[in-house]
Amino acid sequence: MTPVEDNCNNVVFLIKEAHDVTEHKRREAELTRLNDQLTTSNRELEQFAYVASHDLQEPLRKITSYAQLLLEDAENLNPDARRDIDVVIDGAERLKVLVGDLLTFSRVTTLGRPLSLVDANECLQAALENLELTIQESNSVIKCDTFPAVVADAGQLTRLFQNLISNAIKYCDEARPTVHIGNRVVDSQVECFVKDNGLGIEPRYFDKVFEIFQRLHGRTAYSGTGIGLAICKRIVERFGGRIWVDSDGKSGTTFYFTLNMDSQGAQA
Numbered sequence: 001m002t003p004v005e006d007n008c009n010n011v012v013f014l015i016k017e018a019h020d021v022t023e024h025k026r027r028e029a030e031l032t033r034l035n036d037q038l039t040t041s042n043r044e045l046e047q048f049a050y051v052a053s054h055d056l057q058e059p060l061r062k063i064t065s066y067a068q069l070l071l072e073d074a075e076n077l078n079p080d081a082r083r084d085i086d087v088v089i090d091g092a093e094r095l096k097v098l099v100g101d102l103l104t105f106s107r108v109t110t111l112g113r114p115l116s117l118v119d120a121n122e123c124l125q126a127a128l129e130n131l132e133l134t135i136q137e138s139n140s141v142i143k144c145d146t147f148p149a150v151v152a153d154a155g156q157l158t159r160l161f162q163n164l165i166s167n168a169i170k171y172c173d174e175a176r177p178t179v180h181i182g183n184r185v186v187d188s189q190v191e192c193f194v195k196d197n198g199l200g201i202e203p204r205y206f207d208k209v210f211e212i213f214q215r216l217h218g219r220t221a222y223s224g225t226g227i228g229l230a231i232c233k234r235i236v237e238r239f240g241g242r243i244w245v246d247s248d249g250k251s252g253t254t255f256y257f258t259l260n261m262d263s264q265g266a267q268a
């Protein structure tokens, strides 16, 4: 702005301030508009995810069960037909996982149980039991610390541990994937971590990796839907915590998340 060459500095100042305030308001309005748009499109995505995945469940069940019925008659089928049916079943199973993940993603905030003080050790054990076969088959070494009680929904905390641990095992080319699930208490929060000796994540993907459908590693080499970490983020945020990742991008990744030890900061 060109300075006014008189003794009315205050007026000059006022004009500049008026301009700044207008600019500030314009930006605020633009940001609000963008945020509204974002909220609307997020809500739409969520509704779409829910409706599409919910309505897909029934036809998918039919495809799998009828294909399995066909296989029961395997003796009368030639090898090509049998292979084709296997392909149909495999595709339907993968779709089922995708539909299940989409449903979980869209239901985290709406269908969660009320938050209460839960035993995080039990949730961690439940997650490890669900992953028992994966742990055995991958030859993984799992180390767990003891956790204090935290404010959470036990089912969702189990899912959170399970997603992070299964990723830690999956994205690892070592003969012995090693996963350490630990924590430290900071003020009234517990900072939890899941640390692995796997492929690592490059720093430029640290934020992106929590967005839905983001996949960094080969789609054919590693099965997945790209929804797991987006679910984790939603769960942690519902609990009133924060989730982030650290890695040197080459060897090993650590996912961190905070949980409350009392009910402050958690959403209903």
Ligand code: ADP
Pocket (backbone or CB within 6 Å): 163, 167, 168, 169, 171, 196, 198, 199, 200, 201, 209, 214, 215, 216, 217, 223, 224, 225, 226, 227, 228, 229, 230, 253
């Ligand atoms: P996916 O179903 O593909 O595993 P996620 O949302 O769980 O989806 O993870 C998103 C992507 O982040 C994965 O495809 C993978 O590339 C990367 N990723 C997740 N966890 C790890 C990990 N522990 N180590 C290395 N890469 C990981």
